[in-house]
Amino acid sequence: MSINQTPSAGKSFKGKRNSMARPQSAVDEVYGSLRSDLDDSLNPAYRIRLHNLFRQIEREFEILYQENQSLHEKVELLNEKVEREGYDKQNFDCVDFDNNIAKVLSKKLSTSSTQKLKTAYKLKAQTSKIVSSFKAPHLNCSIVKEYLGHKDGIWEVSVARLGQPIIGTASADHSACIWSVDSGRCLLQYHGHSGSVNSVRFHPVKDLVLTSSGDCSAHIWQAVVNWDLPKGHSSEEELELGEDCEDQRADTKAATLRTPVCELGGHMNAISAAEWLTGADQVITAGWDRLAVLHDVESGSTITTLTGHDLELTNTATHPTQRLAVTSSRDSTFRLWDFRESVQSVSVFQGHSESVTSAVFTHEDKVVSGSDDRTVKVWDLRNMRSPVATVRADSAINRLSVSTNGVIAIPHDNRHIRLFDLNGQRLARLPRSSRQGGQGHNRMVSCVAWSNDHLNNINLFTCGFDRRVLGWSVQSLKDL
Template sequence: MSISQTTPTGKPLKGKRNSMTRPQSAIEEVYSNIRNDIENDSLTPAYRIRLHNLFRQIEKEFELLYQENQNLHEKVELLNEKIEREVYDKQSYDCVDFDNNIAKVLSKKLSTTSTQKLKTAYKLKAQTSKIVSSFKAPHLNCAFIKEYLGHKDGIWEVSVARLGQPIMGTASADHSACIWSIDSGRCLLQYHGHSGSVNSVRFHPVKDLVLTSSGDCSAHIWQAVVNWDLPKGHSSEEELEISEDCDDQRCDTKAATLRTPVRELGGHNNAISAAEWLAGAEQVITAGWDRLAVLHDVETGSTITTLSGHDLELTHTATHPTQKLAVTSSRDTTFRLWDFRESVQSVSVFQGHSESVTSAVFTHEDKVVSGSDDRSVKVWDLRNMRSPVATIRADSAINRLSVSLNGIIAIPHDNRHVRLFDLTGQRLARLPRSSRQGGQGHSRMVSCVAWSNDYLNNINLFTCGFDRRVLGWCVQSLRDKEL
């Protein structure tokens, strides 16, 4: 389910929350506004106390309902896990039964054949066994490594630096973007230049620059000069203000704060959902809720061209790693491929989903992977994009996905799951969840995932969500682990 959170002042762009997710910040804001009105009004003390008591009762009732709803979802997940295990066991049994039946048929026929036919038949049986064994997906080991805490509201996006530095960035609905040390977990820099929800964060490929987009209708380019000499012993929880509803009430502001961008990019009259560097990093493309994508010149900040055609709000944009190609995703159920390699850009429209396309990204094998609220992920070949080469079906809406260099698709879901597939649609693994793994995993919607090209502090996958947390994971095959 999708709940819009836009306001004229550039509040959080979009609040995709399923029925089990508590819309905490919105309730707190409403309650805070009413409380301020009560305190500023000329009410009698007794009446004011009564109102406060009533609001406290409402909060308690809401907490009880929320907990009950979460318990029901836990039961549903347990049942889903049971069904998945039964389906997997049945598939494994069918494969074994198929192999045994082939063996019986071959044995019966072999009793009346010559020695040469015996060899041929056993060879056929061996090939059949190889085919059956190939049905089994390679197993990945997924281990939780580190947690990064500090944002006061949900986190829309996580991104890893491309320069090889052990840092990553986050974009949050609390109007801030942060740069984190992957090793220590400390927040090194906070950017507070936006007046609305920060919806995306992307690092420049070769410079210490960061690109962010916001619900305040602007995109900013700012200098990401971080201070690595922060005092040891300070975690990310200490460097960012912890919200009032957290158990930990510590507040520490040792992380550097930046408020002024190097360049501000306009061209939109509504919230900007995402922004990305085009190959070469001389241009930037932004995607907005005004149904437009805009190509900007980085040096001057001017608008090069405005790209129109989508019928509804744009939700995401991504660019090819080496060519001047970009894709824009939209709530109109399509994504578009824009080609800027010639002086006159061309566009192709792809209609493979039945609901909002939440993200579409390029792979390093010249493919495009798209995810949608229709609970599907589709893999497309750039050489022939008339129909997808693989389709992955899920049980929950898809958010901002990511594809690793070796072709593993990490898929974040509204229902707190993160699942891993290969480019053929074969399921590889699922990351642990908080309810089943003693606190590991996300407790609310997972909004974005990001692969790292290298293992940074033994981490190669980051996930973020509306539980205000970023989690670092080590994902590797058992073969790699043994080596």
């Protein structure tokens, strides 16, 4: 994940791999080399007959490819329909695509050569792999609330820990905002940073918020909101609204704060994330200068500088009950830092092939990491050599979140948000916006955050570079 110091520069979007790209023709690959040899060794009549057979095989292979591609599209369309409408798997009249493609292949290949049979069997295996993941959703997901107002992409959304119905957002427009979950109104905007605000985290027991920025600093500021702020009142200036919401809330004003309680330094480049360490008397920051820094909150001084990463740090997270922290990096690793002793220890987790965009603790002794290599891995802290579960996706993963009951919410570059359990079992996919309409984000989803409580029937918040924050209700189908 690229976090720039300038507000207009967002994440460099990665090209989407075409999973339906046409494979190399078996004729071109296998028989092409034979043709030149046969032309030199066979008589003209026999050579013409062989060429005709080659053309016939090629035509039949092309037909097989088209049929296989059509089946891929049908599987995807029906899969989206099942997830969108929440059909129960037992009541859904699903075509047995695996048997169907087997029958098609058997009929088409009855007189084909062994080489063609092998090639077509590969196509069948690919289709079978897709069919095996064709499952009905376990969760019902719907949008409850929308929060609009930022002028640029939103890097992060965070939920208050004190049980207050508020959320915080960090945006590339140089601001951080506090929102009322119920009304969708911005209650407070913070304009103390001079660069993109890359993270926002609430203090566990006080009305304080910690933000990090591309201006190389992290700020602690007072998050006391005025719930009784009358409509139309302005303390300093109005939060400028996006085009989509000007007509809806053009007369809504928000209080503005510009001065932090404490400013934390220690970095020579942008700070991608900052988080409270358990006990909240210390803060850890992760920066583009390849460093993580541990700060004392009361004095604002640097306690220690943590080195070891080879490339820029992308995120940091802390354990909910122990003095542990993880830092993720573009060097394809994440590190576990243990501050329970006077001298911190470090463990390096290697398993991704590209930038690790986030790594977070679960309420069990596990860590879940996401990467630009399109995988999410679940790790056991007692055995860091290899992951205990792996989720493979079709797009890069951004800042993920794990609920208290072990549901992983995964935000993607391709606007999707998918839900999995800690065993790697797919539970649901949240709807996304499309040309045909529909709900969800219409640009990259940069972050997701679970709420421990159902705030106004909302327990999942998502944000992205469409400048929107969405509040979702995610419920088990068994509870409906």
